[in-house]
Amino acid sequence: MGVEVVVEGLTKSFGKQTIWRDVTLTLPPGEVSVMLGPSGTGKSVFLKSLVGLLKPEQGKIVINGVDLVRCSEHKLYEIRKLFGVLFQDGALFGSMNLFDNVAFPLREHTRKTEAEVRRIVLEKMEMVGLVGAEKKLPGEISGGMRKRAGLARALVLDPEIILCDEPDSGLDPVRTAYLSQLLIDLNAQIDATILIVTHNITVARTVPDNLGMLFRRELVMFGPREVLLTSDEPVVEQFLNGRRIGPIGMSEEKDQATMAAELAHREAGHADGPPDEDVRGVVPQLEPTPGLPPRGAVRRRKDRVMSILHTLPPEAQQGIIASLTPEERSHYRVMADAGDRTGPITPSPWPRQGGVL
């Protein structure tokens, strides 16, 4: 199973520019999380900090009891082996074919024989649907294939934590849907902890167990997907709906006067793109492809989320309860019309036999 990543009070600056401050969140083991945020809010800096490529000035990143911010280079090297990272552009070596690109971490970091390297590389290339493309150069394949090759390379050291920086950038909506399914299938197969940075709202609504957002140098929220998907925070509403009107501006946040002027223009009839559609709300989460094992994280997450249900906003509670099966409702002792719970839930034991949940 993937490992837990605990981030506490993390602050990162470059010179006088604070990128974000006091970020606290936990990536639960084996769960899939997505981090949203307008361009330039430091999502990539956050991923690079998690893997130890950048050093935050304050706070902790604790993995397996080791604080990456303060540990020795030797410990950092050991902890880094738990990670597989898919960088934004795939970061493939242009002069190496896909096989050698994917084999690179194995040849660099392990003493495996060429026969073992071959077996592992072909296994991972099959997982991402690249069998037969081993001899191609990165320049000879499509962007989607490059992403998948980057993912295969991120998988060769059997990572327990996978970080994906905009895995969908440059992909068409259909390829993005395939990539989303691939990430969920991978999670079902290897149960790794996954953090994805994306601007794609469909990915954010359908892939993760947890959702977070960075804005104005802070973590606006991070938690079960239902919380962000039903939030009325203006910045969340603007971002999910892709609207111009709201606190996010072209280069930075807007001041109150600009926001008021934009609203006045709209009220005076200025066309502002498509009609006001609100995509907020909880939609079903992607499931692994039939035939694959169920995701181990699903049951663990349900137990975790139900234990904190009473602390969540009523809309999120309703979204969570609506997604429960009848067996789960009875296990968690939830009434059909429940919502807006104010006290913790005491689950009853799972039945010995009975349907798969």
Ligand SMILES: Nc1ncnc2c1ncn2[C@@H]1O[C@H](COP(=O)(O)OP(=O)(O)OP(=O)(O)O)[C@@H](O)[C@H]1O
């Ligand atoms: N090594 C660095 N030195 C100085 N500033 C940096 C460095 N890396 C990133 N930054 C700055 O940190 C800020 C956040 O950058 P980052 O790439 O993390 O944003 P992002 O949220 O991932 O943006 P996007 O969504 O556009 O990819 C930017 O202002 C960037 O210029």
